Amino acid sequence: MILQYLTQEFEHEVSSTRKLLQAIPEKDLGYKPSDSSWTMGELAQHIATIYYWYVGTLTQDVYDMAADQLERGDTNDIKATLALFESNVEKARTALKALTEEKLQANWTMKLGEQVVLGPMPRGIVARGFLFNHIYHHRGEMIVYLRATGNKVPGMYGPTYEESRRT
Known part of the structure; x- marks a missing residue:
């Protein structure tokens, strides 16, 4: 049942x-709000990349990000980022x-080489926090950018503030 809702x-x-x-x-891919922030292009590419992480999270009990390589392309090319997004989706x-529902309950761990970064914890918890909520967080940042x-x-949950103010 939970899997159906997640899907x-x-x-x-x-x-x-x-x-x-x-x-x-x-034209705005190089914008960044502060020295410690990503550029708009880097943030967009990160959002597209998170969809790639679904594979390691949902299909492997231990996901070693150091052993996983993804060609990302140029952060200053929005078409490349959109293509990366579609491929990763x-x-x-x-x-x-x-x-399966059973696999959602199984423990999962993320490593970076020998270092444990996250887990072990139930895969369903990781799916919500590391995948779904992670994307939502960065989408909120992108809206600010x-x-x-x-x-x-664009309106994602109905009209945006600007759209609702039109008369």
Whole structure:
């Protein structure tokens, strides 16, 4: 039952993430709000990359990020980031379809080489926190970046503030 809900949420939120990434103009990919922040292009690529992590999280009991390599492309090319996003969504969707309720309850661990970074903890908890909520967090940041650069934010849960203020 939980898996069914996660799958439905995944599909709905992929659409919202796609809208957000498509709203990013190439001209603003170098924008960053502070010295310690990512550029808009780096943040967009990170959001697209999280979908790749679904595979290691949902199909492996121990996911070693140091052993996993992903070609990401140029952070200053929004078309490349959108292509990365679409490719990673397909991989994530396949991993999600192979998941079972039983596997959601199994313990999962993330490592970076020999260092344990996260876990062990139930895979379902990791799916919510490390995957789903992680994307939502960074989408919120991207909304701030878009507004700070004077760009339109797409409505993801109904009209945006700007859209609702139209008369």
